[in-house]
Amino acid sequence: MALTKDVILEALRQVALPDGGDLITRDLVRALALVEGEVRFVIEVADAAMAERFAAVPAAAEAVLAALPGVQKVNVVLTAARGAPTLKVGRHPTAQPAGPQPVAGIKSIIAIGSGKGGVGKSTVTANLAVALARAGRRVGLLDADIYGPSQPLMMGEHRKPASPDGKTMIPVQAHGVTMMSLGLLVAPGKAVAWRGPMLMGALQQMLGQVAWGELDVLLVDLPPGTGDVQMTLSQRTRLTGAIVVSTPQDVALIDARKAIDMFNTLHTPVLGLIENMSHFTCPNCGHESHIFGHGGVAAEAQNLGLPLLAQLPIDLETRLAGDAGRPVALGDGVMADAFAQLAAGLVRGGMA
Numbered sequence: 001m002a003l004t005k006d007v008i009l010e011a012l013r014q015v016a017l018p019d020g021g022d023l024i025t026r027d028l029v030r031a032l033a034l035v036e037g038e039v040r041f042v043i044e045v046a047d048a049a050m051a052e053r054f055a056a057v058p059a060a061a062e063a064v065l066a067a068l069p070g071v072q073k074v075n076v077v078l079t080a081a082r083g084a085p086t087l088k089v090g091r092h093p094t095a096q097p098a099g100p101q102p103v104a105g106i107k108s109i110i111a112i113g114s115g116k117g118g119v120g121k122s123t124v125t126a127n128l129a130v131a132l133a134r135a136g137r138r139v140g141l142l143d144a145d146i147y148g149p150s151q152p153l154m155m156g157e158h159r160k161p162a163s164p165d166g167k168t169m170i171p172v173q174a175h176g177v178t179m180m181s182l183g184l185l186v187a188p189g190k191a192v193a194w195r196g197p198m199l200m201g202a203l204q205q206m207l208g209q210v211a212w213g214e215l216d217v218l219l220v221d222l223p224p225g226t227g228d229v230q231m232t233l234s235q236r237t238r239l240t241g242a243i244v245v246s247t248p249q250d251v252a253l254i255d256a257r258k259a260i261d262m263f264n265t266l267h268t269p270v271l272g273l274i275e276n277m278s279h280f281t282c283p284n285c286g287h288e289s290h291i292f293g294h295g296g297v298a299a300e301a302q303n304l305g306l307p308l309l310a311q312l313p314i315d316l317e318t319r320l321a322g323d324a325g326r327p328v329a330l331g332d333g334v335m336a337d338a339f340a341q342l343a344a345g346l347v348r349g350g351m352a
Contacts, residue, residue: 003070037072115255133176149183156325248296
């Protein structure tokens with residue numbers, strides 16, 4: 001039997017608790033991750049007194065999981081929801097060595113940007129992350145759109161990340177992807193009213209104070225435009241490169257050119273362009289309509305000598321799947337194949 005999260009959760013039902021029940025029926029397991037035979041999770045109890053009573057539970061859980069075929073290592077942390085240290089996100093950045101720095105454990109970091117909003121950049125990022133995970137890569141997804149984080153909705157994950165020591169955040173897992181977003185840390189509907197230094201500090205924290213583990217690639221979903229987040233990421237983090245998403249529409253291409261110019265100015269390699277909303281195929285008659293124009297991104301890529309990585313159509317299922325928290329790349333069909341081909345191209349090129 002293959003080692004999966006469901007197998008692990010079923011095994012944890014065997015761990016009896018001092019005051020009755022088990023870890024799963026009592027809903028005490030947080031941030032469960034399975035990475036190359038290593039099982040990591042947090043046991044979150046109500047308060048310090050309960051944590052004291054549960055002192056022997058982590059060892060019991062480790063023993064149960066260590067007996068499962070395929071488990072090489074178990075890492076369990078016991079923490080209390082009340083009285084536990086908390087990590088405040090959003091502060092002025094701290095000093096670091098000069099120049100872009102690597103992030104420990106991460107082989108490749110790809111920023112995915114756009115000149116303007118509404119071109120489907122976050123949808124592309126979520127589906128590409130899932131497609132890369134399905135291709136066998138160890139994938140992380142950082143939602144760096146501080147003002148408008150959408151990845152929790154698109155990835156169907158809303159659990160608050162744990163911070164057992166008040167210094168490090170444990171990212172959540174969704175569809176085989178390790179994910180962090182400010183949207184997981186603030187109340188739904190609450191605006192993030194921060195000036196530039198706060199944005200820069202939050203980005204620094206979500207890169208350096210998150211236990212990302214060993215990743216083949218981290219995708220960073222940038223906000224639209226050419227502002228503080230983009231500049232901070234490029235200047236302070238060693239990036240493999242950037243991918244720019246645009247529609248074929250002239251007004252989108254105007255801003256996409258600005259995004260490309262910004263990355264060039266910041267010495268961040270542009271790995272290629274993605275044309276999103278390339279066309280629409282009527283599901284009834286099969287007629288293909290070019291709602292936002294045709295071939296604009298392909299022509300721009302040719303003019304700039306950059307690869308055109310994909311031309312993705314407008315698709316109802318993609319939108320419905322994103323709203324439902326299950327990216328279309330999880331399934332089968334034309335769109336899943338398109339994202340699989342995009343992922344395969346990045347892997348072949350050594351970028352992911």
